Amino acid sequence: MFPVTLPRISWGDPRAARRALLVHGLGSTAALMWRYGVALAEDGWLSDAVDLRGHGVAPRVLDYTMPAYAADLARTRPEEGDETWDLVIGHSLGGAATTLAAADTPGWARRVILIDPAIHLSDHDREVVRRSQEEAFADPTEAAVRAAHPQWHPHDIELKALAARQASRWAVEQTSLQNPAWDVREALARLDVDVDILAADPGVYSIFDGPLAAEVRAANSRVRMTVVAGAGHSPHRDKPEETVAELRRVMQERRTMGS
Incomplete structure (x- = not known):
C-alpha cells in the first residue's frame, strides 16, 4: 500500500x-462538498475538499481498501500554517476513511464531523449502496439525477451527474469488494478528539442509526450525534439549510463547552 x-x-x-478538510462519499467528488465549503467560508474558514483515489480527477490505483483511503487523507495537510486540520468533515465513505485516518494519525485533526458515516455496513446497506452506484453509472446524466432528486439544488444535480462520469466504475466496485468486513468501529472507539455525527433520518434512509449508533456512542464519550430530520443519506443535498444550521450549532456548542 502506498x-x-x-x-x-x-x-x-x-x-x-482556521483550516478545514472536506471528504466526500463513494462515487462523489470534492466539488459535491460545496455546501460545507460555502458555509465555512462565510464563517471565516478556509476549506479544502479532495477527490478520493479513483474518484474525480484523483489518481487511479489498484488498492481501494479503507486503510489506503485513510493513508491518502493522513498525508493531506493544510498548505499553510501548522500541519493539523482544525476540522475534518467526512461523508459516508469519507466519514469512514476520516475516522481511520484520525485514529491512526495523532495530530492530524483537532475535531471531526461525520455526515451519515459508513462506520459499519450491514449486508442490507451494502446492497443498497451497490444498487445506487449501478444506477448512477447506468445513466450519468443530469436528467436522471433530476428525476431521482427533483428537490436538489441545480449545482448538486450537475455535479452528481459529472461525478458519475468522472469516477472509475472499477474503483467504486472494488471499494466494496476489497472491504468485505466494512467496519471502523474500533477506530472510532479510540478516537481521541471531539466527534459530532450528523446522521440522516432513518425514516428516509440512513446507514448510521439504531443499535449501531447506540453502540458507537457508548464506546466513546467524545462522540455526539444529531439527526437531520427529513434528510436521506446525503443531508447536505436533501436538506441543505437544515444541515448547515446543525453544523453551525454543533460547532458553536463545542466552542462553548471548551471555553
Whole structure:
C-alpha cells in the first residue's frame, strides 16, 4: 500500500486562521462538498475538499481498501500554517476513511464531523449502496439525477451527474469488494478528539442509526450525534439549510463547552 496525492479545491480566504478538510462519499467528488465549503467560508474558514483515489480527477490505483483511503487523507495537510486540520468533515465513505485516518494519525485533526458515516455496513446497506452506484453509472446524466432528486439544488444535480462520469466504475466496485468486513468501529472507539455525527433520518434512509449508533456512542464519550430530520443519506443535498444550521450549532456548542 502506498499513499497518493489527492487533488483539492478550496473555498474561503487563503489567509484564514482556521483550516478545514472536506471528504466526500463513494462515487462523489470534492466539488459535491460545496455546501460545507460555502458555509465555512462565510464563517471565516478556509476549506479544502479532495477527490478520493479513483474518484474525480484523483489518481487511479489498484488498492481501494479503507486503510489506503485513510493513508491518502493522513498525508493531506493544510498548505499553510501548522500541519493539523482544525476540522475534518467526512461523508459516508469519507466519514469512514476520516475516522481511520484520525485514529491512526495523532495530530492530524483537532475535531471531526461525520455526515451519515459508513462506520459499519450491514449486508442490507451494502446492497443498497451497490444498487445506487449501478444506477448512477447506468445513466450519468443530469436528467436522471433530476428525476431521482427533483428537490436538489441545480449545482448538486450537475455535479452528481459529472461525478458519475468522472469516477472509475472499477474503483467504486472494488471499494466494496476489497472491504468485505466494512467496519471502523474500533477506530472510532479510540478516537481521541471531539466527534459530532450528523446522521440522516432513518425514516428516509440512513446507514448510521439504531443499535449501531447506540453502540458507537457508548464506546466513546467524545462522540455526539444529531439527526437531520427529513434528510436521506446525503443531508447536505436533501436538506441543505437544515444541515448547515446543525453544523453551525454543533460547532458553536463545542466552542462553548471548551471555553
